[in-house]
Amino acid sequence: MNSVWIPSQLHAYTGGVSRVEASGGTIDAVLDDLDRRFPGLKFRVIDEQAHIRPHMRLFVGRQAARDVHAPISDGQELLIFGALSGG
Numbered sequence: 001m002n003s004v005w006i007p008s009q010l011h012a013y014t015g016g017v018s019r020v021e022a023s024g025g026t027i028d029a030v031l032d033d034l035d036r037r038f039p040g041l042k043f044r045v046i047d048e049q050a051h052i053r054p055h056m057r058l059f060v061g062r063q064a065a066r067d068v069h070a071p072i073s074d075g076q077e078l079l080i081f082g083a084l085s086g087g
Contacts, residue, residue, distance in 0.1 A: 002074065006080060
C-alpha cells in the first residue's frame with residue numbers, strides 16, 4: 001500500500017480528503033486503483049496518451065517522476081502537485 005497526497009484542486013474527487021491509500025507497482029497502477037474509488041481523478045492527472053498533464057507534477061518520495069510507468073515500491077509515497085498560475 002502507498003500513501004498518495006492529493007492536491008486541493010482534486011479534493012472534489014476524494015470527498016475533501018488530502019491523503020489516501022492505494023496499491024500498485026507503477027504510478028499508472030496506483031492511479032488506476034485511485035480511479036476505481038474516485039472516478040475521474042486519473043484523467044485530471046494523466047492525458048489520453050498516458051502522459052502526465054503539463055500542469056501536474058508527480059513525485060515518488062522526493063524523486064520527480066516523468067513517466068507513469070515508473071515503478072513505485074510498496075510503502076513509498078506518491079505526491080501529486082498541481083501547478084499554480086497567476087499573473
